[in-house]
Amino acid sequence: MTDEVRRLGAMFAATDDEITDWYTVPRRADRWLRVNFIASLDGAATHDGRSAGLGTPADKRVFGLLRRLADVILIGAGTVRAEGYGGQLLDDAGRAWREERGLPPHPVVAVVSARLDLDPDSPLFSAAPVRPLVLTTRQAPAERRAALAEVSDVLDSGGTAVDTRLMRELLAERGLRQVHCEGGPHLLGTLIEEGTVDELCLTLSPRLEGGTARRITDGGRITPTGMTLAHVLTGDDGTLLLRYVRAQTVS
Structure with missing residues (x-):
C-alpha cells in the first residue's frame, strides 16, 4: 500500500507541492474555515471509537499537508480526549515549508470546550510547541478555567454555548484567519447550524464498517447548506479525497 495521490483521471502521481x-x-x-473528516463507505465516522482507525496512507498524507x-488547528474537546493530541502536529518538512513562506513553524492549536473538561497536564498543553487556545463560555466552571489559564489562553466565545461565529471573530483578531477544523461530530x-x-x-x-458508528455530524439543527465540488483526488488503494466549498445558494 502506498501514499500515491493523483487527481481523478490523472496519469501521474501528484507531488506534495501540487x-x-x-x-x-x-x-x-481572507477568513476561511476548512473542516476535515474521514468516513467509511457506509457512513461510519470511526473505527473502534476513533477516526484514525479509518485512515489510509493517502488520507494521512493529505491530512498532514x-x-x-x-x-x-481547531478541535472539539471530545476529539482531543478520544484521539489524543499533543506535541508537534507537523513533521520537520512541514515546519520547514511554513518557515520558507514566512509563516510560524507551527500552527496554533485551539480547543472548543463549553465545560472545560480538559486535563491541563495532558500533552496537548505540556508538550505544545505554541501556547494553545481554549474557546469556552462565560458560564464555564471557574476552577477549571483557572487551571487551564495557567497553560493556555482561555477565550469566552459565548454565554452558555460556544458561538462559532464569535469564535471566528476572536481567532481573526489574533491573526488566525485560516482555520483547519479536525472534529469532532x-x-x-x-458549525453547520451556525453557517x-x-x-x-x-x-x-x-471499507464498509457496519455496526452503529456515529456520522461525521452529531447534534445541531437541520440546516441545509449547498456545497460545490472543487476537486476529487484518489489514492492507489481506492481512497477518495473530496473537496467541497460552500455554494452561494441552496437549490
Whole structure:
C-alpha cells in the first residue's frame, strides 16, 4: 500500500507541492474555515471509537499537508480526549515549508470546550510547541478555567454555548484567519447550524464498517447548506479525497 495521490483521471502521481496548491485558499488574508473528516463507505465516522482507525496512507498524507496551510488547528474537546493530541502536529518538512513562506513553524492549536473538561497536564498543553487556545463560555466552571489559564489562553466565545461565529471573530483578531477544523461530530453539527463552514474535505475510506458508528455530524439543527465540488483526488488503494466549498445558494 502506498501514499500515491493523483487527481481523478490523472496519469501521474501528484507531488506534495501540487497537492498543497490544490488546497490553497487564493488569499491568505481572507477568513476561511476548512473542516476535515474521514468516513467509511457506509457512513461510519470511526473505527473502534476513533477516526484514525479509518485512515489510509493517502488520507494521512493529505491530512498532514492541510495542516501546513493552517493558522490554527481547531478541535472539539471530545476529539482531543478520544484521539489524543499533543506535541508537534507537523513533521520537520512541514515546519520547514511554513518557515520558507514566512509563516510560524507551527500552527496554533485551539480547543472548543463549553465545560472545560480538559486535563491541563495532558500533552496537548505540556508538550505544545505554541501556547494553545481554549474557546469556552462565560458560564464555564471557574476552577477549571483557572487551571487551564495557567497553560493556555482561555477565550469566552459565548454565554452558555460556544458561538462559532464569535469564535471566528476572536481567532481573526489574533491573526488566525485560516482555520483547519479536525472534529469532532458535535462541533461540526454546530458549525453547520451556525453557517460557519466554508469548506469540507471528506475522505472516503475504501471499507464498509457496519455496526452503529456515529456520522461525521452529531447534534445541531437541520440546516441545509449547498456545497460545490472543487476537486476529487484518489489514492492507489481506492481512497477518495473530496473537496467541497460552500455554494452561494441552496437549490
